[in-house]
Amino acid sequence: MALIETHGLRKDFVVRRKVGRLRRQRHVTAAVHDVDLAIEAGEMVGYIGPNGAGKSTTLKMLTGVLSPSAGEVRVCGLRPVAQRTRLALRIGVVFGQRSQLWWDLPLAESFRLLRHVYRVPAADHAARLRRCRRLLELDEFLDTPVRQLSLGQRMRGEITAALLHAPRILFLDEPTIGLDVVSKQSVRAFLAELGEAGDTTLMLTTHDLADIERLCRRLVVIDHGRVVHDGTLGELHARYSSRRRVVAELDVPWNGAAAPSGTSIEAVEADAHRVTFALHSATAGELIASLAASGALRDVSVLEPDIEDVVARLYAAPEPSRG
Amino acid sequence: MAEHPRATAYRALLVAQVRAQTQYRFSFWLDAVSSSVVSLLDIVAVLVLFRATPALGGFSVRQCLLIAALGNVAFSLADASVGNIDTMRQYIRTGRLDSMLLRPMGVLPQLVFGDFAPRRLGRVLQSCLVLAGTLIWIDPQWTVGRAVLVVAAPLAGAVIFASVFVAGSTVAFWFVESGEFANAFTYGGRDFTLYPISIYPGWFRKIFAYGLGFAFVAYYPALALLGVADPLGAPAALAWCSPLIAVPAVLAAALVWRVGVRHYRSTGS
Amino acid sequence: MGIDVPWPRPGTLRTAAALAGAGFRRWATYRQAMLAGAFTNTIFGFLRCSVMLAVAGGAGGVAAGYRGPQLVTYVWVGQGLLAVVQLWGWTELSDRVRTGDVQSDLLRPMHPVLTYLTADLGRAGFAMCTRFAAPLVVGALAFQLYVPHRLTTYPLALLSVLAATVVSFGVRYLVNLTAFWLLDIRGVLVAWMLCANVLTGLYFPLAFLPDWVQPILWYGTPFPSILQAPVDVLVERGSAAHQLSILAVQLGWAAAVLAASVLVQRRAERRLVVQGG
Incomplete structure (x- = not known):
């Protein structure tokens, strides 16, 4: 017990x-x-x-x-x-x-x-x-x-x-x-x-x-x-779809290709030199490896999901229906 | 000699409480002296009343004084042991009762030992001295029975008062802002026992004297000590019934207490 | 040395009225406590009334100049007034001293004594409507109350109750102020309760005491002015002139305790400043 x-x-x-x-x-x-x-x-x-x-x-x-x-x-x-x-x-x-x-x-x-x-x-x-x-x-x-x-x-x-x-x-x-x-x-x-x-x-x-x-x-x-x-x-x-994100700094502008599998693109900034990927099923390592393989990766940082957002969203969620 | 661990715990609480109180030295002594004087006043009040009248409900000053002295000893004993339970409504209102419920001891002993007020012992001593003085003044014809009665009656009376204290305090479990409600029966009961019950109006007397058992604290025992028949016509044997009243009183109080603690609604978040 | 006497200025009066109103409403929210208190007063009314009637009965109808119905009124009005003058249990100021909240009192644009006094009068007004009335109704139903014969007695009695409330407030305020020096005022409170129970005339009419004690009590202490005075005015003990003289004594004490409160408050504030609290 x-x-x-x-x-x-x-x-x-x-x-x-x-x-x-x-x-x-x-x-x-x-x-x-x-x-x-x-x-x-x-x-x-x-x-x-x-x-x-x-x-x-x-x-x-x-x-x-x-x-x-x-x-x-x-x-x-x-x-x-x-x-x-x-x-x-x-x-x-x-x-x-x-x-x-x-x-x-x-x-x-x-x-x-x-x-x-x-x-x-x-x-x-x-x-x-x-x-x-x-x-x-x-x-x-x-x-x-x-x-x-x-x-x-x-x-x-x-x-x-x-x-x-x-x-x-x-x-x-x-x-x-x-x-x-x-x-x-x-x-x-x-x-x-x-x-x-x-x-x-x-x-x-x-x-x-x-x-x-x-x-x-x-x-x-x-x-x-x-x-x-x-x-x-x-x-x-x-559950509240808050994901870890990877921000990649590239030597050449992002060419608009599809994101590597298991990830999605959240933002493309700084003349397409900075791209933010959201991780779904892929790990940060897999994404970085795939970016590095393309040869243009200069710098990379991993953003942890913000729990404040999660909890705020949770608290703001509508009251569950009562039996 | 090995002490029971629980006894050690209670003693530790007691000592700590005494230490905490004596931290404010001036206040403590003023408190101690004043409390003793307060309880003496109940007796003085009886004497003052007799300045205005030669008799009260058919009883002389000596007879009334014995009733008051017996009631006073019973009340001061109960007050010294569980009287501080009337602080419980503050514990409930502020939610401090939570901390007591979280300790591995009963709440009642924690209140009794943890809030013990040593000044109340002065009251016990003083009331006993007054009783002794009154007995010397009255000089009843001592028999073994009367000697037993003069000890047993205040003890049984104290148990009755203590039960009323405990039962009364539980009102706060249901009505947090019940304030002075319980005082009507605790301090009210004390006032009731100070005088011959023959002076009270019929239905009021029935509730306090028999419903709550206060007639058995001082009145009937005093009649037996004085060798006087009850003007209301009750049999003389009632003088010996105080312990018989005390037992169900304790049981009832314990039951109400248990139900009350179950009903506790901890306030605040 | 000049004393900062808190005379009400026109603007202050409006503030004072608002404070008194707040005091009234604040107490109106404690319904449960009010009922419990009225119940307890009523029980004590029965207890004391029985004793007093027994005294009158034993004394052949008149005890120390009071007839039976006068004693009945003495008891029930006394029980009702207990809550109006709030004889027991006011520790608001001393609690604020202990927690340090008292400092915010000093930031208000009104003198603290006046602030607390007006709030207290509001509370007393509420108590007059509830705690005073309840036992009196029960007493009137169960016993024969004394009804004043002179019409002038009613306004005089009201004035006397007002004065009694002010005197009681002043004494309570002084008791609470000792917290600035003692922090724990339990002892002082018990001492005050002792005086409050006996010397105000709550336990027995003060006239039951020997004659030589009377002037000492009435002129030497504020206590009879708190309870015995309004009761004596109401039951018409003595002539109208005697009623007026009772009122005069009360007003004298009201002025005295308020002045003392202001003085001691000044000392206390200085102490607060010295401590740098």
Whole structure:
């Protein structure tokens, strides 16, 4: 069985809308709508979607904070709400806008407290803390009360706090939101290393495309409570027909011949000295080899597809019809 | 001696909370002193009322004072242990309850230990002293039964109050902005137990005295200690029924709590 | 040393009216909390009313000069006024001090004391329509309320409630200002609550206390002006002249606490500047 598994997961919320002066109407809306997920140990999954798509609601159901309206959930083989405290020992959670730390206490004290809360053996705790201190550079503010930390410092503290009990899964809800560039990079690098080590399964929601490219091997895109894409970043590009491109600088103007097989011509510029090819089935190597064979190739550059475009297009996509 | 790991966790939360509070030293002491004085005021209020009248619902100042003192001990015990649960509606409103649900402990013990207010212990001590003083003043004819009653009744009363505290706090699971609603029954219950129940209008008395069990916190035990018959005609044996009321109260509170946590709607994104 | 007295200028008055309106509407959105609060006030009305009637009954009908119906009105009006003068739980300013948001208050073209006061009066206006009315209706249905005999009592009582709100606001504002020095004002709040519960006349009519305490309380502290004063005006305790003298004491305290607020605000702002916040 997968580490995280859901079938037909659903969460309804009742919204009361004002109708006229005094009357209010009840509306039941599904924040999460029949979500099926299967995430294996060691995966790095990005859970993305526009605001209000149901990302946080899903995460809260996976972590046992919210009970689902319908459907099945198993996380680490446990039922999150019913076996909440047992599950809590196996997962770590970082909610970007909500602190797990004790506001009035120094960071170090919060960590010590968490050792007792999660019943971690002292030696293990010390070793993990040492590692985080080094990689996340916590030393300079370890004795500062949490309320005085900057957002970036606090987030590094939150991540450490979520990892001290060596969770099998780390859930992150917008871990880089509001951080400065340096903190973002530091957090991202740390999470990438953590994920690549393979002991910890990562599942994160984010709006930051750099996070997605760096941290998510698999993307689950959710919109209006439904999963609209589940696959790799490459598959996402394929599906939304965003392709890698090769820009070739030629010694002689492009003669107007057909593009090599598996590619197409997107643009011919600079007196036909610069040609942009879109790659379909051919690889960049094949295209370059074929151009080089014609003998006029001076320079070449490969353009990666722009994920921002993909996601923007995804978010702008019309709402899927509702059953 | 090896300590149970969970006990260690609770103790750690407790110590951390005390440390966090004592960081603001001036505020802490002002808080501690004021809280003790606040609970003394309930007793003082009874004395002040008797400046204006010689009797209250047919009871003398001494008799009323014993009722108030018993109610006060029961309330202060409950307040010191679970009273801070009324902060839960803030946890729910701000979504901070999420962090509690994510830890490998029950939410209730986290609230109780993690928000423990040491100043409330001053209140317990003070209410016990007032009860002791009142007993010395009244000098009931001590029997073994009465000695047991004077200890058992406040404990059972504290359990009843604690149940009301817990059940009342769960209202916030359904109505986030429920504000002071629960206070009507927690602090309202305290006010109710301070006076003989004979002064309250019939249906109101039925709800608070029997529906919520507050008559068993101080009134009936006090009658037995004083050797006075109930002017409302209830059998004397009711004085001993407090623990019997406390048990279903706890069960009901636990049930409501469980349902409430299930019903939790985490706010925000 | 000149004090920057926030006298309302013509343009300021319009701003003030807008602020008061916003205060009114803002509170109108908390419907659930309003209902819950009114319910709690009503329960406490029943509790306190029963006690007071028992006192009157035990004392042969008149307790410390109050007759039964007067005591009933004292209880129910007192429960209603609790929300109007907002005796408990106003920490908006101190919260803003702690988070640093308070600095944006200083950027407004109106004196902060005046800004908060007008918003508070708007809130009080809303509370008069809801939280004041609800327990009073229940009290009137369940018990026999005292109805004032003199027509002049009604405007006087209204004025007295207004003055009480201002005095209460001033004291709350001063309590909140201590956050500039203490940051955590929990302790001060509890101390204020202590005074608020007993010295304002909420627990029992202040007349139940010994005679020698009375002048000390009324002239020496602002607390009776917050609750006992409007109630005494409404139940016509004493002659019309006595009502006027109560009102005079209230107005005196209103002026005093507002002046103190302005003064302390100045010190607090200077502290903010020194800290470079």
